[in-house]
Amino acid sequence: MAAVEPRGGDRPFPPGRYDVVVVGSGPGGLQTSYALRRLGVRHAFLSRDDAPAGMFRRLPIFQRLITWTKPAAPVERTSREYEWYDHNSLLSDEPELKALVPDFMDRSFDLPSREDMEAGLVAFAERARLQVRYGCSWEATRLEGERVVLETSDGEYDAAAVVFAIGVTEPWRASVPGLEDAAHYVETTHAERYADRRVFIVGKRNSGFEVAQGLLPWARETILASPRPVQTGALALSALRVRYLHPYDEYARGGPGTYVIDATIERIERDGEGFRVHTHGTTWDGSLTFDVDDVIAATGFRTPLRDLPQLGLVTVSDGRIPALTPWWESVSLPRIYFAGNASGGAKGIGKRGAGASSTSVNGFRYNARVLAQHIAETHFGRARERAPVARDDVIPYLLRELSGGPELLVQKGYLCRVLTAAHGGFVDDGIEPVAHFLDAGGPDGVAATIEVDGSGGIVPTVYVRGRSGVDEHELPPHPLRRYDTEPYERELQSRLRGLLGSG
Amino acid sequence: MDVAESLSQLALFADLTPAQVEAVVHSFDEEVFTEGQRVLRQGLSGGNVYVIIDGEASVRADGRELRTLSRGDVFGELAALTDQPPSADVVATTILRCFVIPGPQLEEFLLERPRVLLRLLRMEARRLQTSAGEWRQ
Numbered sequence: 001m002a003a004v005e006p007r008g009g010d011r012p013f014p015p016g017r018y019d020v021v022v023v024g025s026g027p028g029g030l031q032t033s034y035a036l037r038r039l040g041v042r043h044a045f046l047s048r049d050d051a052p053a054g055m056f057r058r059l060p061i062f063q064r065l066i067t068w069t070k071p072a073a074p075v076e077r078t079s080r081e082y083e084w085y086d087h088n089s090l091l092s093d094e095p096e097l098k099a100l101v102p103d104f105m106d107r108s109f110d111l112p113s114r115e116d117m118e119a120g121l122v123a124f125a126e127r128a129r130l131q132v133r134y135g136c137s138w139e140a141t142r143l144e145g146e147r148v149v150l151e152t153s154d155g156e157y158d159a160a161a162v163v164f165a166i167g168v169t170e171p172w173r174a175s176v177p178g179l180e181d182a183a184h185y186v187e188t189t190h191a192e193r194y195a196d197r198r199v200f201i202v203g204k205r206n207s208g209f210e211v212a213q214g215l216l217p218w219a220r221e222t223i224l225a226s227p228r229p230v231q232t233g234a235l236a237l238s239a240l241r242v243r244y245l246h247p248y249d250e251y252a253r254g255g256p257g258t259y260v261i262d263a264t265i266e267r268i269e270r271d272g273e274g275f276r277v278h279t280h281g282t283t284w285d286g287s288l289t290f291d292v293d294d295v296i297a298a299t300g301f302r303t304p305l306r307d308l309p310q311l312g313l314v315t316v317s318d319g320r321i322p323a324l325t326p327w328w329e330s331v332s333l334p335r336i337y338f339a340g341n342a343s344g345g346a347k348g349i350g351k352r353g354a355g356a357s358s359t360s361v362n363g364f365r366y367n368a369r370v371l372a373q374h375i376a377e378t379h380f381g382r383a384r385e386r387a388p389v390a391r392d393d394v395i396p397y398l399l400r401e402l403s404g405g406p407e408l409l410v411q412k413g414y415l416c417r418v419l420t421a422a423h424g425g426f427v428d429d430g431i432e433p434v435a436h437f438l439d440a441g442g443p444d445g446v447a448a449t450i451e452v453d454g455s456g457g458i459v460p461t462v463y464v465r466g467r468s469g470v471d472e473h474e475l476p477p478h479p480l481r482r483y484d485t486e487p488y489e490r491e492l493q494s495r496l497r498g499l500l501g502s503g
Numbered sequence: 504m505d506v507a508e509s510l511s512q513l514a515l516f517a518d519l520t521p522a523q524v525e526a527v528v529h530s531f532d533e534e535v536f537t538e539g540q541r542v543l544r545q546g547l548s549g550g551n552v553y554v555i556i557d558g559e560a561s562v563r564a565d566g567r568e569l570r571t572l573s574r575g576d577v578f579g580e581l582a583a584l585t586d587q588p589p590s591a592d593v594v595a596t597t598i599l600r601c602f603v604i605p606g607p608q609l610e611e612f613l614l615e616r617p618r619v620l621l622r623l624l625r626m627e628a629r630r631l632q633t634s635a636g637e638w639r640q
Binding site for chain 1: 526541
């Protein structure tokens with residue numbers, strides 16, 4: 001596979017002073033660099049890899065994603081609405097760069113294979129002519145006044161802001177005595193290696209179930225264990241259910257051979273060629289000991305933060321993920337931003353505990369575009385274009401956005417469409433984090449977002465900002481999620497009476 | 504210190520066994536807010552329940568500061584239990600690290616852990632006593 005820019009010779013972005021540096025050439029970095037370039041923000045784009053989409057050359061182990069792309073849809077592939085049907089392609093304003101992943105799919109499944117995903121990302125980088133300095137490894141960081149200095153394998157880069165799109169890709173093991181001797185998920189490689197073996201998997205989230213499902217045709221016995229019960233209610237509404245839940249199905253039916261256990265793993269001991277695993281129940285009383293041939297740590301990944309924690313970067317999840325503001329800036333280190341999977345370190349308003357899709361491409365591609373806009377505005381004073389919206393168009397526009405705006409449908413409760421009062425009418429402020437609209441103040445305006453209720457139901461929601469604060473208006477549900485109809489127009493008309501009267 | 508260790512040191516979770524604390528930690532998330540960030544929003548629905556692991560916050564309503572919160576304090580629980588919007592804002596005044604229980608899951612969380620429920624009840628009773636004392640003065 002060809003890299004976008006050959007190494008050696010005329011490598012772009014030599015060390016020096018830039019407005020922004022983007023680190024990492026996975027989907028988060030590609031989307032951020034593309035968006036910054038569209039906004040005219042001068043930036044260096046660095047990657048330690050030799051080609052884009054490095055992670056998708058290695059993972060997932062069992063070769064298929066859990067996020068859908070539907071090659072056939074009721075809308076054109078070049079339309080904005082198609083993004084809802086294609087959760088894996090990067091975003092573009094040019095038709096020839098839109099929806100690239102479905103071009104590579106053989107349609108045997110609506111979930112792309114690992115190779116399909118990699119090909120789609122490489123095609124995006126190539127066709128967008130994104131310049132990347134490959135083979136340039138970020139090694140250390142210095143904060144010098146208002147500047148951030150990155151020490152790299154090629155020299156120093158000095159910038160007003162840095163966007164780290166470095167993934168959550170470093171294997172992480174929970175602090176269980178003896179787990180350091182176990183293979184990590186990333187080391188499982190070929191399933192046939194586990195033929196006729198008894199395998200204990202620590203972890204019951206995505207990678208745990210992925211491995212367990214992959215080993216079902218090979219392993220003699222499979223045990224999955226972690227303290228938290230499987231959240232069957234949540235899983236029923238998650239992308240994970242599409243694959244991987246077969247092991248849970250086998251266990252739930254009551255037969256032997258596959259077990260899904262709620263237990264703390266107290267310690268793991270070497271026992272001859274195998275392991276002895278000591279567990280203690282969390283949802284049941286007692287202890288169990290397992291003698292197994294293999295232990296696999298499917299306890300997840302961490303962001304490779306290098307020296308940032310030593311500089312004061314605050315993290316969550318036992319140091320694995322940077323803690324971020326709603327604009328994906330470190331809560332403790334200004335000018336340090338994160339894109340890609342680590343943008344999940346910003347939880348948003350999290351109403352009723354609901355989270356956005358920031359840890360997968362479908363969600364973080366929007367975060368990257370909004371982040372680029374934010375950086376352009378706050379660090380370089382480049383105000384976004386705000387198209388006027390006629391007063392009579394405000395309600396139909398909001399209802400269309402609630403019905404099919406992909407940013408709202410995907411980043412539920414995190415991103416919203418904002419219209420504000422200006423010059424006697426309204427302007428389109430574009431897409432913003434909901435938390436910013438609610439908390440930062442500003443001109444009278446309205447924000448539309450899609451939220452979920454306590455049982456996963458879809459709730460179209462409108463926030464109206466005025467002099468006395470923000471009012472919340474949850475609109476009634478609709479079985480087809482079509483809100484651009486007359487009853488909703490009347491409903492919204494009554495809720496926005498104050499705003500539209502004052503615009 | 505990992506999250507389980509932090510939680511086990513808080514009064515609210517003091518009666519749980521290490522395995523029970525581990526299960527709690529794996530069931531919910533922690534969240535960190537920057538100074539000045541609003542955590543709970545007066546009048547807006549869907550708030551969660553927050554247990555402060557580290558840092559301080561201010562309870563504010565209608566522009567007045569009502570009290571400050573610190574490590575071990577719980578907020579958002581009354582709104583979650585009554586399914587009403589919070590009657591005050593809570594704003595981080597330092598970097599604030601919280602353990603977060605989604606509002607709709609609080610009832611089940613407490614019913615499954617009666618000792619935590621009792622601890623929370625005592626905290627509420629003390630808060631009520633303090634408020635009553637202030638009222639008398």
